[in-house]
Each structure stands twice: as structure tokens, then as C-alpha cells.
Amino acid sequence: MTHCNNIVTIGFDGDDTLWHNESLFSLTQERFRALLSQSADPAALDRRLLEVERANLGVYGYGIKGFVLSLIETAITVTDGRVPARDLQALIEFGKAMLQHPVELLDGVAEVVEALSGRFRLLLITKGDLFDQESKIARSGLAERFHGVEIVSEKDPATYRRVLERHGVDPAGFLMVGNSVRSDILPVLEIGARAVHIPYHITWAHELAEAPADGYLGIGTMRDLPRLLGL
Numbered sequence: 001m002t003h004c005n006n007i008v009t010i011g012f013d014g015d016d017t018l019w020h021n022e023s024l025f026s027l028t029q030e031r032f033r034a035l036l037s038q039s040a041d042p043a044a045l046d047r048r049l050l051e052v053e054r055a056n057l058g059v060y061g062y063g064i065k066g067f068v069l070s071l072i073e074t075a076i077t078v079t080d081g082r083v084p085a086r087d088l089q090a091l092i093e094f095g096k097a098m099l100q101h102p103v104e105l106l107d108g109v110a111e112v113v114e115a116l117s118g119r120f121r122l123l124l125i126t127k128g129d130l131f132d133q134e135s136k137i138a139r140s141g142l143a144e145r146f147h148g149v150e151i152v153s154e155k156d157p158a159t160y161r162r163v164l165e166r167h168g169v170d171p172a173g174f175l176m177v178g179n180s181v182r183s184d185i186l187p188v189l190e191i192g193a194r195a196v197h198i199p200y201h202i203t204w205a206h207e208l209a210e211a212p213a214d215g216y217l218g219i220g221t222m223r224d225l226p227r228l229l230g231l
Ligand SMILES: [Mg+2]
Pocket: 013, 014, 015, 016, 017, 178, 179, 180
């Protein structure tokens, strides 16, 4: 139980930690495969899309709008430029539906965040498109529970150092909670803070990272977090 002693501030990731997100991308990708089933086999299409997304991350950053542009670019490529405009229109509509999809909190999140908000300083640290993330936070009903909200373009050690410094948080008393080993765990351990991993049932290929052998704890659900903190 010593892992979570003397924690003052807890950082929460947003997507797939507080609310469902990757499931929405995964559903859209299924629709994308169906739309282009005449032009590409599903596995080849997935591979091509991931390549395009990775190449575009440095141009668009993370988020739905960049994802839609990558869908369009992939569709153009795999059809040798012959994809009909109505299919491109369908991809644009997929993106709009994602952006307007209701925010669905994960099981236990509302109760746990409320219970912890009186005892710890809570920060929400999420990456992605500013407009979309702000909108999701507003619609989540959780905004009031957090002392600070940080929407960042990348979650690396420098970003975490900067965020903690801005909020006057000592890494020694900071715990990050998130679903991505690559974004929520490894960079946090690197700056001398602690981390708890709560896996989501789907992980985007780009976020896959080899888990370090130790240095952090994993729990099955948000409902297990209060017990780790001695509550
Ligand atoms: Mg996440």
C-alpha cells in the first residue's frame, strides 16, 4: 500500500479513463472498412490508415478532426483517387457524429471523482483537439470537481513537468491515473511522480507501449482507486 502514500494531487487522463473514447474511433473505423470494402481488404486498410495517421500526427495533432482528414486521405490513396465525393461526404459525417456523440462516463467515475475531490487536489490532464476536449469536459459534468484542466498536445516528461510547475505541484506528491502506458504512465515515472494504470478494453495501436516491469500499479477499474489511496 506504500505506492500511494503522501499523495497530495491526483492527475486524471480524460479519454478512456474518465469517459469512453476509443470505442467511438473503433466503431467509426468499422464503418470506414464497410464503406471501402470494394476497394481494400480490411487488414490492408487498417494498416494504411495507421500509417497515414502517424504521418499526420505532426501536422494535425491528436483528435477527431485530424482522424477524419486521415480517413479521407486513406480513402483517396486506396482508390487511386477514384473515391466518389459521396463517400468523402460520408466520412465527413462520420466525424461530425463522433464530435457530437454524448460523453459517456466509465463505470464508477462520477462517484470516485466526487469522493476524491474533497481530499485531494484533482487535475484533468488530457491531450487532443482543444475545442473537442473542452466540449467533452463541459458535457462530462465533472469540470467543477477539478482544480485545474490542462489540454496538452503531447504527454511527454517535459509537458508533465510544465503542468505540475504551473500548478505548484511537487512530483513527489503527485499521482497520475490513466489508461495509456505510453502517455499516462511512462513519462510520469520519468519525472519522479507515481502512476496508476487502468486499462481500457481497446488501445489505439499508436498508444501501445511495452509496459515497464515495475514502478507503477495497475487496477481493473476506477472503483479500485479509493482503496489504493487508503479510503
Ligand atoms: Mg486516455
